[in-house]
Amino acid sequence: MTEERAADPPPAAEVRDIVPVVHRSGPRLPAAVEGPLDVALGAAVTLARPVVAVTAVVGRSLEPWARVGWELVARPPLVPAAWTPAAVGARLADTGRQVRFAAREDATVASNAALDVVVPSLLDPLLDRVDLTGLVLARVDLERLVGAVLDTMDLTGVVLDRVDLKRIVETAIESIDITEIVRTQVDIASLAEEVIEEVNLPEIIRESSTGVAAEVVDTGRLSAVAGDELVNRWIDRILQRRQSRRTDAPGRAQSEDAMDAADAALRDSEAGHRG
Amino acid sequence: MAEHKTPHINPIPPQARAFQGLRAGVVTRTIAGAIDYSVIVGLTFGSYATVAIFKFLLDPRDYQLPQWRFVVFLILGFSYFLVYLTVAFATSGRTFGARLLGLRIVGRKGSKLAWGTALLRAAFCVAVPVGLFWCAVSRENRSVQDLVLRTSVIHDWPVHQAPVSISDAESRSEL
Numbered sequence: 001m002t003e004e005r006a007a008d009p010p011p012a013a014e015v016r017d018i019v020p021v022v023h024r025s026g027p028r029l030p031a032a033v034e035g036p037l038d039v040a041l042g043a044a045v046t047l048a049r050p051v052v053a054v055t056a057v058v059g060r061s062l063e064p065w066a067r068v069g070w071e072l073v074a075r076p077p078l079v080p081a082a083w084t085p086a087a088v089g090a091r092l093a094d095t096g097r098q099v100r101f102a103a104r105e106d107a108t109v110a111s112n113a114a115l116d117v118v119v120p121s122l123l124d125p126l127l128d129r130v131d132l133t134g135l136v137l138a139r140v141d142l143e144r145l146v147g148a149v150l151d152t153m154d155l156t157g158v159v160l161d162r163v164d165l166k167r168i169v170e171t172a173i174e175s176i177d178i179t180e181i182v183r184t185q186v187d188i189a190s191l192a193e194e195v196i197e198e199v200n201l202p203e204i205i206r207e208s209s210t211g212v213a214a215e216v217v218d219t220g221r222l223s224a225v226a227g228d229e230l231v232n233r234w235i236d237r238i239l240q241r242r243q244s245r246r247t248d249a250p251g252r253a254q255s256e257d258a259m260d261a262a263d264a265a266l267r268d269s270e271a272g273h274r275g
Numbered sequence: 276m277a278e279h280k281t282p283h284i285n286p287i288p289p290q291a292r293a294f295q296g297l298r299a300g301v302v303t304r305t306i307a308g309a310i311d312y313s314v315i316v317g318l319t320f321g322s323y324a325t326v327a328i329f330k331f332l333l334d335p336r337d338y339q340l341p342q343w344r345f346v347v348f349l350i351l352g353f354s355y356f357l358v359y360l361t362v363a364f365a366t367s368g369r370t371f372g373a374r375l376l377g378l379r380i381v382g383r384k385g386s387k388l389a390w391g392t393a394l395l396r397a398a399f400c401v402a403v404p405v406g407l408f409w410c411a412v413s414r415e416n417r418s419v420q421d422l423v424l425r426t427s428v429i430h431d432w433p434v435h436q437a438p439v440s441i442s443d444a445e446s447r448s449e450l
Contacts, residue, residue, distance in 0.1 A: 254431050
């Protein structure tokens with residue numbers, strides 16, 4: 001089954017049907033508010049653009065002065081290096097970083113503990129309110145999912161490992177009538193005839209009932225027939241015949257009629273028993 | 276659902292089934308004819324012996340073997356042969372030789388010969404026995420008698436008893 005799926009993926013149209021396209025749309029403001037708001041926004045942007053441009057020019061021209069001023073503040077001259085605002089700030093930053101890392105681990109532990117408590121208590125009522133089965137059926141391509149799962153697992157191995165096959169077979173055999181099934185579904189007569197032909201039962205019966213004399217007669221007849229064929233071949237060769245002889249005769253052999261009559265008699269007797 | 280039928284054991288050996296119902300060749304028919312001739316010869320000399328014995332019983336003192344001329348043997352033999360063949364052709368379709376060799380004489384449509392046809396064929400066989408050998412030349416394995424009277428001599432091994440069915444065998448084994 002999984003091989004079939006792998007060889008025959010679902011067509012593109014089917015995939016589009018299964019995976020719906022979600023169109024997102026934000027909330028809309030009332031029309032009475034949208035108009036003035038747009039006007040106000042346009043005015044603000046129009047005024048802000050020159051202000052931002054002027055500010056940027058001023059900022060770029062003042063940047064070298066600001067950098068020198070910051071250097072003077074951070075590392076003032078005549079102050080020991082360890083006591084400059086920059087050094088003090090660096091030490092404070094180290095301390096803060098250590099605190100932050102320690103707090104992160106504590107926060108992780110605390111948040112996990114909180115989730116252990118909160119999630120189960122939230123999830124149960126949440127799931128009670130959601131038709132999860134319906135959701136999965138509507139949203140999940142189950143065929144693809146099952147196919148992927150079956151592709152990855154050895155189903156035969158799982159059945160052999162997990163299933164008590166002996167018990168299943170025994171239960172099945174107990175519950176069905178095999179004899180009746182064979183009697184109704186199998187052509188026993190044809191089977192028996194094949195077996196009889198295979199073991200040459202007529203020969204065995206003849207040998208046991210009529211003995212050597214019948215065998216001698218059969219052998220003599222077959223030899224005579226072989227002689228017929230030999231003579232026919234010679235004569236046909238002398239006469240330069242290319243076609244074989246037409247030895248079909250009207251009517252049938254009595255042995256064939258006897259077989260048919262026996263069949264008919266048995267059919268009649270079986271019909272009589274049923275009637 | 277499978278069709279149910281009772282299997283039968285065909286008494287004809289498998290290697291002989293292929294030619295059942297086909298016209299026989301010259302060797303088989305000649306052997307059968309020779310056996311029939313032997314029967315008639317035996318019957319003729321048996322008749323002579325019977326007459327001789329009766330004659331001895333009637334007059335043992337002046338007993339002499341009956342003096343039959345050869346033509347008497349011929350007429351008696353041909354008469355026996357004619358009756359023998361006619362009865363055989365018209366009843367079972369098998370002479371003794373034909374039965375032994377697994378042959379049967381059939382008419383134009385595969386049926387038994389009528390008494391008239393049987394008599395004609397018997398007379399033909401007695402008068403022109405050499406006509407048998409035409410079946411070696413004939414493309415249809417027919418003798419002169421067969422060609423004239425539209426008869427056929429076919430392989431038809433006699434079935435002494437009805438084909439044995441498996442259910443018959445089972446019922447017998449229960450007895």
